Amino acid sequence: MGTPNDMATGDESLPARQLEARELGCLRGGWPIFAGVTFALSAGEALVLVGTNGSGKSSLLRLLAGYLPVAAGELLWRGVPLSKDPDLHRSRTRYLGHLDAIKAALTPREDLSFWAQLHAQPDRRVEAALAAFSLQELADRPGRMLSAGQRRRLALARLTVSPAPLWLLDEPTVGLDTASQKALVAAIARHRAAGGMLIMATHQALPGVTDAAQRLDMNRYRPLPPDPEALLL
Amino acid sequence: MKSWLALIGRDLRLAWRQRGDLFMAVSFFLLVAALFPFALGPEPNLLLRIGPGVVWVAALLALLLSLERLFALEQEDGSLDLLLLSPLPAEAIVLAKAASHWLTTGLPLVLAAPIVALIYNLPFDGYGVLLLSLLLGTASLSLFGATGAALCLGARRGGVLLPLLVLPLAVPVLIFGTAAVDAMLAGLAARPHLLLLSALLLLALPIAAFAGAAGLRQAAE
Numbered sequence: 443m444g445t446p447n448d449m450a451t452g453d454e455s456l457p458a459r460q461l462e463a464r465e466l467g468c469l470r471g472g473w474p475i476f477a478g479v480t481f482a483l484s485a486g487e488a489l490v491l492v493g494t495n496g497s498g499k500s501s502l503l504r505l506l507a508g509y510l511p512v513a514a515g516e517l518l519w520r521g522v523p524l525s526k527d528p529d530l531h532r533s534r535t536r537y538l539g540h541l542d543a544i545k546a547a548l549t550p551r552e553d554l555s556f557w558a559q560l561h562a563q564p565d566r567r568v569e570a571a572l573a574a575f576s577l578q579e580l581a582d583r584p585g586r587m588l589s590a591g592q593r594r595r596l597a598l599a600r601l602t603v604s605p606a607p608l609w610l611l612d613e614p615t616v617g618l619d620t621a622s623q624k625a626l627v628a629a630i631a632r633h634r635a636a637g638g639m640l641i642m643a644t645h646q647a648l649p650g651v652t653d654a655a656q657r658l659d660m661n662r663y664r665p666l667p668p669d670p671e672a673l674l675l
Numbered sequence: 676m677k678s679w680l681a682l683i684g685r686d687l688r689l690a691w692r693q694r695g696d697l698f699m700a701v702s703f704f705l706l707v708a709a710l711f712p713f714a715l716g717p718e719p720n721l722l723l724r725i726g727p728g729v730v731w732v733a734a735l736l737a738l739l740l741s742l743e744r745l746f747a748l749e750q751e752d753g754s755l756d757l758l759l760l761s762p763l764p765a766e767a768i769v770l771a772k773a774a775s776h777w778l779t780t781g782l783p784l785v786l787a788a789p790i791v792a793l794i795y796n797l798p799f800d801g802y803g804v805l806l807l808s809l810l811l812g813t814a815s816l817s818l819f820g821a822t823g824a825a826l827c828l829g830a831r832r833g834g835v836l837l838p839l840l841v842l843p844l845a846v847p848v849l850i851f852g853t854a855a856v857d858a859m860l861a862g863l864a865a866r867p868h869l870l871l872l873s874a875l876l877l878l879a880l881p882i883a884a885f886a887g888a889a890g891l892r893q894a895a896e
Contacts, residue, residue: 470896507760509895532760541753547692548685559681560761600757 460485460520460639461506461608467514467665468501474665475501477514481658485607488630488640490652493660499643500539502660503610506641507537537610542597546586550577550596553585554603561604571599575625591617595625602629609633611642627651678763679771686775696741700780701787704737708791719796726795727805727856731849733791734784734809738816739841741780743834745772745824750894759895769887770880773821781813797860804859804869811872812852818879819844825890847875 459482466479476498483489491499504510506517508524508531517524524531544553554568572578575595580588588596594617601609609630615623627650630640644652690697711729712722749755758768788809792802823841827833855868 504895507756509756509759511896529764533762535760537756537760539753539756541751541756543753543757545689545752545754547689552688556681556685557757557761559684560678560758560763562678562762 459483462518462521463506463515464518465515466502466505466512466517468498468505468510469513470501470510474513476660476663477665479515479658479660479663481656483639483641483656485637485639486634488634488642488651488655490655490657491641491643491660492645492657497660498663499660500612503537503539503612503641503643506608507535507610508532534606535608535610536601536604536606537612538597538601538614539612540616542593543600544585544588544593544596546584548585549582550585550588550599551581553596554599557600558603563604567603571602574602574629575599575622591619591622594618595622598622598626598629602633605633605636605638607638609638609640609642611640611644613644613646614642615644615646615648623648678761679767682758682763682768682771683775683778686772687778690775690779697779697783700737700740701783703740704733704784704787705790707733707736709794712794722795723797723860726792726797727853727860729795730788730791730805730809730856731812731852734788734813735816735842735845735849737784738780738813738820739838741776742820742824742841743827743837745776745821746828746891746894747824747833750828755891756895759891765888765891766884768891769821769825769883770818772824773818773883773887776821777814777817781817784813785809797856801856801859804865805856808852808855808865808869808872811869811876812848815848815872815876815879816841816845818876818883819848822879822883822887822890825887825894828890828894848872851875 462482464480465477467477468475479502481489491502493499501510505512508528512525519531519534548556550572551568554571555565558565558568572581575598577592577595577599580592585593585596594614598614601611614626618626627648630651634640640651640655642651642655647653708729711725715721715725746755749758759765763771785806788805789802792805797805820841823837823844826840827837830836851868851871855865855872858868859865
C-alpha cells in the first residue's frame with residue numbers, strides 16, 4: 443500500500459524531500475525542551491544531532507518516533523503531516539534508545555526471531571542480522587550472559603531484521619568496540635544505499651557516517667526560558 | 676494476527692523459562708484458601724457455606740500478585756518502545772499481554788481450584804460450574820488487571836495504586852462468580868450467573884483495549 447518513490451506530494455521541482463521538520467517544538471511534563479527545529483531529509487540522507495547533555499537530542503528522536511506529541515511546528519512525511527496516520531509512521535520507523543530491550547531468558551537468535559515474526563519478516567533475515575554484527579557465536583547464549591557491548595550489538599542487529607525507511611538512533615556507539623563500530627557503519631551504509639534515512643544523536647565521530655551527514659546543533663534551539671513567576675503561581 | 680500470536684508466544688516462552696514465578700501464584704492461591712479453615716474452625720457446614728467465596732477471593736488476590744510486572748518489565752528494559760513501533764496497535768499489545776497473563780496465571784489457578792474445592796468439601800457435581808465460572812471470571816480479571824497495569828505505568832507507587840484501581844472493577848466478577856456456585860449448591864440454575872460472567876468478559880475486552888492502549892501511549896511519552 444506504500445506510495446511509489448517518485449510520487450512526491452509536495453513541490454515537484456525540488457528533490458524528493460521525504461521527511462521535513464518545520465519549527466518543531468517539544469514540551470515534556472510542561473517544560474519546553476527545544477523550539478524552532480527545522481530540517482529536511484531526502485532518501486539516503488543522514489542527519490547527526492549534536493549538542494550538550496540536556497539539549498534535547500533524545501527528546502527530538504522520541505518526538506520523531508511518535509512517542510512524544512508535536513507541541514509546535516510541523517512534521518511532514520512527503521508533505522503529509524505525520525499525525526494524519528500514526529500507524530503508517532510506525533511501520534516506517536525503527537528506534538534505538540538508550541535501553542537495549544534484551545530479555546535475560548531469551549537467546550539472541552530467539553530475540554531476533556521474535557522481532558522478525560512481529561514485523562512479519564522471514565526467518566532468514568535473522569541469520570543475516572546475526573552475521574552482520576558477528577553474533578553467530580553468541581546466538582544461543584541466554585541474554586543475561588551478554589556483556590554491555592554484546593547487548594548493544596544485538597540491539598543494533600534488531601534494526602536490520604525488519605527494514606524501514608527511517609532509523610532513529612540515540613547514541614548507538616555506546617559500549618561498542620572498533621570492529622562493532624565498523625559493522626554499524628556498514629549496516630548504516632547498506633541502509634542508506636537502499637534509500638533509507640538516518641537520524642542519529644551522538645557525541646562521537648563515526649567515520650563514514652558523521653562526515654557524510656547533515657549536522658544539527660541542538661544547542662541552537664534552546665527554548666525561551668519560562669517566566670519563573672508564571673511557574674511559581 | 677500472526678504478530679499477535681508471536682507476542683503471546685514470546686511471553687509464554689519467557690514464563691516457562693522462569694517457571695518458578697508460575698508456581699508462586701498457584702501456591703499463594705492454595706495457601707490463602709487453606710488459611711480460612713484454620714481461622715474459622717473445621718465445621719463442615721460453615722466451610723461449605725464460605726467455600727465458593729474463598730475460592731474467588733483467593734483467586735483474585737493471586738491474580739493481582741503478578742500484574743504489576745506485566746508492563747513494568749517491558750518498560751524498564753525498553754521493549755515497550757519497540758513494541759509500540761511494531762505493526763501491532765497498542766490495543767492489540769494490551770490484549771496480547773492480558774492473554775498471556777491469563778494463560779500463565781489464570782489458567783493454572785483454575786486447574787488448581789479443585790484442590791481448594793476438596794478442602795471445603797464442595798459436592799463433586801458442583802465442580803463443573805465452579806471451574807466454568809472461574810474460567811470466565813479469571814479471563815475478565817486478567818483483562819481488567821492489564822488495563823490497570825497499563826494505566827499505572829510510570830506512576831510512582833504503581834504497586835499500591837494498581838490494586839486500588841483493579842479491585843473495584845473486580846467486584847462484579849466476584850459477585851456473579853460466587854453467585855453461580857452458590858446457586859448450584861442451592862439447587863438453582865447457575866446459567867444466568869454464567870451468562871452475566873460472559874457478558875462481563877465481553878465488556879472487559881474493549882475497556883482493556885482502549886483504556887490500556889491509552890495507558891501505554893502515555894507511558895512512552
